[in-house]
Amino acid sequence: MASTRRQSCPQWTLFADKNTRSDDTPRVYIVRLSAPCRAVWMYMLQHSIPHTVIDVDFTDGEHAKEFKGRVPHEEVPVLVDGEVVVFQSPAILCYLAKHYTNHLGFGLTTKDQMNVESLLSWANADFHRVVGYSYAYPTALDKYRLPDEEANEILVEHGLSQLARHLERLEKNYLKSQKFIAGDFPSVADSFVATVLVQAEWTGLDLKMYPRVTKWLTKVKKVPYWSQVHMEHDHVSHNYNLTNVLRASLFFEAPLSIVNFKDAQQFSKKKGKLVVFLWCPSYVGILGDEVADRLTKQALVMPVTDLPLSHSDFKYPICSIVKSFWQSEWDDETENKLHSVQPVISERNKGIRKDRREEIVLTSARIGHSHLTVISCEGRWIHSASPVRTP
Ligand SMILES: N[C@@H](CCC(=O)N[C@@H](CS)C(=O)NCC(=O)O)C(=O)O
Structure with missing residues (x-):
């Protein structure tokens, strides 16, 4: 019987605790460090959508197992609103816009709204995959590193080259003649893309090579609730690693950023390690x-x-x-x-x-x-x- 119900509505187990709950407030299951989760949570806060945050802890084996057993695709964010279960962040944002905000943050016309939806799909699928899974995560988070060090290096190098391609696109196409990604109005696409992009900062990546992107990012970081939602991110962002700073600077052919090196030096000092920079005239005299x-x-x-x-x-x-x-x-x-x-x-x-x-x-x-x-x-x-x- 249970298996039949599972097949007809795979998400059914999420409702298991429905009867024991006293309120029908939408529940949003998130990991605070996850970019798609942050984008969804920020939208709910910005538009005063009543909700309860349920933190999913993937580092706790038992807890993760229990969550994954209840959610067929085993990932966050997930929104449960009464009988409705939505997963994949763009789908959640579109659902919230339709049912709670009358499309706030998506533009006024169908043309604008579809443009924003398209950008959300791109940011969630392509951009997040590149910035997160091919670059920032295998660089800064142990869980996502490939077991073979050389393979991990290749993945990160490839991620960097893909990231450069996307940044070029933002710099030269989207932000060339308009203030925001979807046009001259700020939209949820800006918050989403920026939320994904800031993960690259974990590695000490300097975006100065892309002045329009830098300017736009500074603006987006001032939107309401950005700081609250990105608190966990800030914690990771201090996890500088000298090799990564170097790698990114060399890749983007940017002059090595003294600021980043100083940050990295400060960080190492706090950890009780002394890092001294020496100018090394590599091939001189050979x-x-x-x-x-x-x-x-x-x-x-x-x-x-x-x-x-x-x-x-x-x-x-x-x-x-x-x-x-x-x-x-x-x-x-x-x-x-x-x-x-x-x-x-x-x-x-x-x-x-x-x-x-x-x-x-x-x-x-x-x-x-x-x-x-x-x-x-x-x-x-x-x-x-x-x-x-x-x-
Ligand atoms: N495209 C998905 C991405 C979801 C995703 O990648 N979630 C990650 C966290 S960022 C996750 O739940 N991973 C499961 C795990 O770490 O076991 C969405 O937008 O919802």
């Missing part, structure tokens, strides 16, 4: 690099040849000549302990082990590189032998 730089600069002023051959035709012979030079130099380094490990110059052997740590330990053991071969100097470990030059 003979081979200096020569390469000089030759490249010389090449810039050389006449352009009209030889009907593509540069790729030269690649192989040049590589082969360079390699033979290196090989003959390396052949002379018979005293170098690394020589027996890799006598012939070739692609670095990445090893067969999946666990990179294991590979490092084995390689260190093979070349005799251990704590016994380094000495401690004022608390820092330095190599006892002078650095070896390897190809």
Whole structure:
């Protein structure tokens, strides 16, 4: 019997406690850190829609199991209003607009309202997937990281490139000649898109490269109830990580933001860690690099040849000549302990082990590189032998 009812109306179990409840106030099930949940909750607060918030705790196994057992698609937000159950944030917002606010926040005409609905669908599906699941979550939240570190890196890099594409779109299309995303009026689409986007701030991402987006975001952050709804978010947003700040800055080719570095430094200090930034003139003074730089600069002023051959035709012979030079130099380094490990110059052997740590330990053991071969100097470990030059 129960299974028949389940099939005809899968959400039925959500009503199980209906008879024990004294009021019919809409219930909204949320996780406060979740962007779609925040967008729904903020809309309810802004438009004084009576409601009861029910926090779902996915970190508590038992509680999560109980919630997931009652909700077929196992995700928040979920709105329960009497007999009506709505899931997926855009659907919830549209339901609330229709039944409680006479479409406030959606514009006045059908054209505007459909535009806002379309933007909500995009923000919820595409934008949230990119900002959240492909970038901010695998960067800042352990639960969403892929178990394989390298795969996680690839996911985040891909997420960043997708995010850049969306930001370009906001900057150059939507916000180019209008004040808000859906036009010259603020709409629920602004709050939704901004709520999703601020998750990128968890990683210390600097949006200065997108001045219109930055200006618009500052405006949207001033809407009523923004602070209350984003309290949990603020907590995470201080979870800076230097690698992420660097990665994002490099990716967007933005000058490294001193502000972000200072924040990251402050954050680390609070955690009892001292981070010191040093300017490191990376390739300066290394003979081979200096020569390469000089030759490249010389090449810039050389006449352009009209030889009907593509540069790729030269690649192989040049590589082969360079390699033979290196090989003959390396052949002379018979005293170098690394020589027996890799006598012939070739692609670095990445090893067969999946666990990179294991590979490092084995390689260190093979070349005799251990704590016994380094000495401690004022608390820092330095190599006892002078650095070896390897190809
Ligand atoms: N597209 C969905 C997204 C919902 C979603 O991704 N919810 C996440 C929280 S952000 C969730 O409930 N995850 C379940 C879990 O973490 O187990 C919506 O807008 O409602």
